[in-house]
Amino acid sequence: MVLQRISLLTIGARDLPKLRAFYQSLGWEETEISSDKYAAFKTAGVILSLFPMEELIKDAGMEQAQWKESQDGYSTITMAINVDQPEQVDETIEEIRKLGGHILREPSDAFWGGRTAYFADPEKNLWEIAYNPASVFDERGAMLSY
Structure with a gap:
């Protein structure tokens, strides 16, 4: 079973400093x-x-051309399921593969010290499965920090 948890929502920013300033302006x-x-x-x-x-x-794990050329292009928002142990990244991706998810990036160690993989759902929404050793969750599994 795949954890029913959305812990991180990532927006692919065209102009990160400007977008960051907007969210800062919201307080x-x-x-x-x-x-x-x-x-x-x-x-x-x-x-x-x-x-x-x-x-x-x-x-x-995609190419810029792959992103732009598709008529039914991928979303610029990535949702993440953060798991509790590094091996859960691999286990979750295998489960998603069995269920027909399109694997974009196989599980691998990340430059930031965790483990990560990506898949796309049937409507090309991007999902990351990630283990971050610094993540802290509450008793319900909600991410408090990472």
Whole structure:
């Protein structure tokens, strides 16, 4: 069974500093790791992150042309299911593969110290399965920080 949890919502930003300034202007609290290269805002149970679109495309294991050429293009928003252990990334991707999800990036160790993989649902919405050793969850599984 795949965890019924959305812990991180990432927007592929065309102009990250401008988009970050917008969310700051709303008075939203940022996490301590935020910058003009990657920003994250605390919300009620879900972290909203902003990541440069070009970097998001690469991180998902895709090519820029693949992103742009598709008539039914992929969304610029990525949802994430953060798991509790690194091996759960692999287990979850295998479950999604069995269920017909389109795997975009096989499980691999991430440059930031965790483990990650990406898949697309039938309508080409992007999902990341991630293990982040710094993530903290409450008793319901809501992400408190990462």
